[in-house]
Amino acid sequence: MGFTSSKSSKVTVPLQAPNGAVTMEAWVYYTGTSYSGGTGRFTIMEFGDDTPWFGINSQGQLELYNVVSGGRVPMRAWTHVAYTWDGTNGALFVNGTQVGTSTKAPWTLPTVNTLGIGHNTGDTGWQGYIDEVMVWKDDRSGQILNDMQSGVATAPATLLAYYKFENVTGQTVANQVAGGPVGTLGTSAAADDSDPTVVTSVVTSSRKNTEAAQATLQPSYPNPFRNETNITFTLQRAAPVRLTVLDVTGRLVATLLDEKRAAGTYTVPFRGSLRSGLYRYQLTTEGQTVSRTMVVQ
Incomplete structure (x- = not known):
């Protein structure tokens, strides 16, 4: 919605x-x-x-x-x-x-x-x-x-x-x-221009993302890593892409991509000096989100 x-x-x-x-x-x-x-x-x-x-x-x-x-x-x-x-x-x-x-x-x-x-x-x-x-x-x-x-x-x-x-x-x-x-x-049974919009093409849960994914996200390599790893993803069609890294609390650590890309496979290096621990890298495209975890040693 x-x-x-x-x-x-x-x-x-x-x-x-x-x-x-x-x-x-x-x-x-x-x-x-x-x-x-x-x-x-x-x-x-x-x-x-x-x-x-x-x-x-x-x-x-x-x-x-x-x-x-x-x-x-x-x-x-x-x-x-x-x-x-x-x-x-x-x-x-x-x-x-x-x-x-x-x-x-x-x-x-x-x-x-x-x-x-x-x-x-x-x-x-x-x-x-x-x-x-x-x-x-x-x-x-x-x-x-x-x-x-x-x-x-x-x-x-x-x-x-x-x-x-x-x-x-x-x-x-x-x-x-x-x-x-x-x-x-809205606020009443009468239709109004400001009523929320029914959106049927948006997917949410990880189960639905897998079924309807327009993008796939590969395991990062190397993983675990210390200072640098590579993140690979594939787009089935051209789409805006946002690739981010989050810590375990959901705090944004880095934005690696935020632009439109053509269909194809891409590898994006992530270089950063992070504290050791578990992190999540997340790919969002056309309202769909897929994510994986990686470990900093």
């Missing part, structure tokens, strides 16, 4: 945040050039007015407002984000890696029974794409990696809402949970 940052560019859902254990997760793709514009708080999901608010702050960090923030969410790259709470401990995840923890209760039971995806009240609306939104009355911290790779084939009783944005009829956004609350494009 494509969002323009307009306050009416959102999906409205008659759903109250669960009281007790909870998980909120989604795939996001930010198309802007900075996280410092607007209010500096870009909404992914919000119940009521900050009860709770889940999104990206002006430092590019994932945040549950007034509770916990951490990690970094890259721009122009599909990224999985999640928050979990088991009743005692809360955690933030970026691409399956835990980036923040808190023992502060995420919220008191809200009185407003409305979830906004992309925007709700105040703050700045999302600019870009949101997909695979799930809200659980359960702590899914141990299943985040599986959720982000495969989604959920059969909805268990603890899944309250699952919006794949593939089934939209008129203004109605289908919930994959049978009997669960459906969403509405």
Whole structure:
């Protein structure tokens, strides 16, 4: 689903945040050039007015407002984000890696029974794409990696809402949970020019990327390495290409390419003096992202 940052560019859902254990997760793709514009708080999901608010702050960090923030969410790259709470401990995840923890209760039971995806009240609306939104009355911290790779084939009783944005009829956004609350494009059932746009060609999870990939990314060589390695990728057709290196928290370390390339196979050297550890190199093209890991000795 494509969002323009307009306050009416959102999906409205008659759903109250669960009281007790909870998980909120989604795939996001930010198309802007900075996280410092607007209010500096870009909404992914919000119940009521900050009860709770889940999104990206002006430092590019994932945040549950007034509770916990951490990690970094890259721009122009599909990224999985999640928050979990088991009743005692809360955690933030970026691409399956835990980036923040808190023992502060995420919220008191809200009185407003409305979830906004992309925007709700105040703050700045999302600019870009949101997909695979799930809200659980359960702590899914141990299943985040599986959720982000495969989604959920059969909805268990603890899944309250699952919006794949593939089934939209008129203004109605289908919930994959049978009997669960459906969403509405925009702020009302009436169509509006600022309503979010249904995008059917965008792929998100690693499973879908493999099925529909227009680009392939090879293992870097050498790996592990100390000062230099080579990254090879193949494009099936001409496309804009962004090749980046990220650390384990999702922080951008280097941008190796950000330009249009013709179909073909390319090898890009990466030279850098990095601390030893695990890093991820990520190729993004036409809304699709593939990544691999490499080790610096």
